[in-house]
Amino acid sequence: MTGGHVGRRLAKDTLFKGAVCLLAFLSLLPLFLILYYITMKGISVINWDFLFSLPRPIGESGGGVANAVVGTLMLIALSSVISVPCGIAAGIYLSENKTGKLSNTIRLSVIVLQGTPSIVIGIIAYLWVVAPLKTFSALSGGVALSIMMLPVIIKTTEETLKLIPYHLKEASLALGVPYYRTILKVVLPSGISGILTGILLSVARITGETAPLLFTAFGNQFMNVNIFKPIDSLPYRIFYYAMSPYPEWHSFAWGASFILVVLTLALNLIARGISAKWKIQF
Amino acid sequence: MEDTVLKVEKFSAFFGDNRVLKDVDLTVRRNVVAALMGPSGCGKTTLIRCVNRMHELIPGAGVAGKMTLVDEDIYTMQPIILRRKVGMVFQKPNPFPTMSIYENVIAGYKLNGIRMAKSELDTIVERSLKRSALWDEVKDALHRKGTFLSGGQQQRLCIARALAMNPEILLLDEPTSALDPKSTSQIEELFVELKRNVTMLLVTHNIAQAARVSDVTAFIYLGELVEFGPTEKMFTVPKDKRTEEYLTGKFG
Ligand SMILES: Nc1ncnc2c1ncn2[C@@H]1O[C@H](COP(=O)(O)OP(=O)(O)OP(=O)(O)O)[C@@H](O)[C@H]1O
Ligand SMILES: [Mg+2]
Numbered sequence: 440m441t442g443g444h445v446g447r448r449l450a451k452d453t454l455f456k457g458a459v460c461l462l463a464f465l466s467l468l469p470l471f472l473i474l475y476y477i478t479m480k481g482i483s484v485i486n487w488d489f490l491f492s493l494p495r496p497i498g499e500s501g502g503g504v505a506n507a508v509v510g511t512l513m514l515i516a517l518s519s520v521i522s523v524p525c526g527i528a529a530g531i532y533l534s535e536n537k538t539g540k541l542s543n544t545i546r547l548s549v550i551v552l553q554g555t556p557s558i559v560i561g562i563i564a565y566l567w568v569v570a571p572l573k574t575f576s577a578l579s580g581g582v583a584l585s586i587m588m589l590p591v592i593i594k595t596t597e598e599t600l601k602l603i604p605y606h607l608k609e610a611s612l613a614l615g616v617p618y619y620r621t622i623l624k625v626v627l628p629s630g631i632s633g634i635l636t637g638i639l640l641s642v643a644r645i646t647g648e649t650a651p652l653l654f655t656a657f658g659n660q661f662m663n664v665n666i667f668k669p670i671d672s673l674p675y676r677i678f679y680y681a682m683s684p685y686p687e688w689h690s691f692a693w694g695a696s697f698i699l700v701v702l703t704l705a706l707n708l709i710a711r712g713i714s715a716k717w718k719i720q721f
Numbered sequence: 722m723e724d725t726v727l728k729v730e731k732f733s734a735f736f737g738d739n740r741v742l743k744d745v746d747l748t749v750r751r752n753v754v755a756a757l758m759g760p761s762g763c764g765k766t767t768l769i770r771c772v773n774r775m776h777e778l779i780p781g782a783g784v785a786g787k788m789t790l791v792d793e794d795i796y797t798m799q800p801i802i803l804r805r806k807v808g809m810v811f812q813k814p815n816p817f818p819t820m821s822i823y824e825n826v827i828a829g830y831k832l833n834g835i836r837m838a839k840s841e842l843d844t845i846v847e848r849s850l851k852r853s854a855l856w857d858e859v860k861d862a863l864h865r866k867g868t869f870l871s872g873g874q875q876q877r878l879c880i881a882r883a884l885a886m887n888p889e890i891l892l893l894d895e896p897t898s899a900l901d902p903k904s905t906s907q908i909e910e911l912f913v914e915l916k917r918n919v920t921m922l923l924v925t926h927n928i929a930q931a932a933r934v935s936d937v938t939a940f941i942y943l944g945e946l947v948e949f950g951p952t953e954k955m956f957t958v959p960k961d962k963r964t965e966e967y968l969t970g971k972f973g
Contacts, residue, residue: 625819
């Protein structure tokens, strides 16, 4: 082989590496632009008054997003209370029963659910909760969001538990520990970091959902903590402020967006921290 | 007989239609170490997993015949009660990764929800770790995770975990095959020490280990118990030709 050949190959190599780096950079660019834009426009709006006061009526200046922050936190809590136990249970079932009719049905449902548009899930929650109770409510919003959380929780629980070595379960069973206690006390704790990560990621996924809340939680310009009454949420408040014709409210929409992005980012970072720190060595 | 701990009579085990143990008869007396030997796939693991009824957890697995543990029929007992009386140590050390060394030793009590005073637990932990010859190495690190230990130490921790339940019999499935020579000889010494007051059923491929540790040896071939008797006698003058061939390394 001559030196020229090697030189040409090295040049191709450099070209390839350069192209990969450039494309990777291009794909990250929108993310940074969005973050930059939201921070620039949003951070100046954030102050004590914005965080802790309620929206004011049209014509009055000032106001904030206190009710929306509380509403979003309540919706997260409600949907987690519903989806976490169900999702973990389904995940356990799938990891324990790799084949079988019910397992296959659950797996198929998870895939279908994951692909269902969120607005359709909103309609379902409307039919199930809003129509019978004859009122928009935090509860119905929680139901809609919990349905959206389920697939992520079920999948991550299943994947996490599948990785737990069978010999741990055997060790427990051989000590005379009943099956259900083996699952609760040995298998679940060994997978806790993966399961928690899944829950946080699913929360991050629903925190910004607007469509399923439009005809469930609806929105509420007052502070509300009653789960049977309509409730505000950050995405809904952003929508409301952004659709208004007033420049001040437009800036409020940016401020609320900033809070939402920070919240989602924080959830993702915590999830990463947990999965790194609490990882169990087998 | 009064000092019989385990009695196996005309016992067969199946995986579906595949009969992997054929009318095995075996008696293990108290404080005796019985070695189970035989070529790979002959059914040694299956046999000891029938003693604590772990065999039946595999879909399609079945058994026929009789097994008694200190005069109680194993196959009419509740499996969870039986398993508390029968300790098992696996080929690969398997301490619980979420638990400390201390918690691992008392896992049999903890996981079963048996409540005891702290002082009582302390006593059990110390005694079990001393019996498994691990106490001196870990007494200052009882609250560290068990998975930080070396492979040999982990295996001794698993032995302590089994001993903590005061089992009638300890089942050991090739407990040293995943360990280095030094850890192996440590554990063999431990067995020699333990056999004064523990009954053991030890699966091993290592003829020297069986000779060093066991009092009686059972030789299994293709699911049949070919020969069963005092280890020394079997190793010097085997009765069956297949035993002799195995011991001289004709198949393995
Ligand atoms: N889960 C299973 N399903 C079906 N057949 C099995 C299963 N486990 C073992 N067998 C079969 O049962 C027979 C006995 O297996 P066993 O594991 O008891 O052998 P062993 O004597 O312990 O072998 P080794 O020395 O390799 O550990 C083998 O022929 C094996 O193919
Ligand atoms: Mg085996």
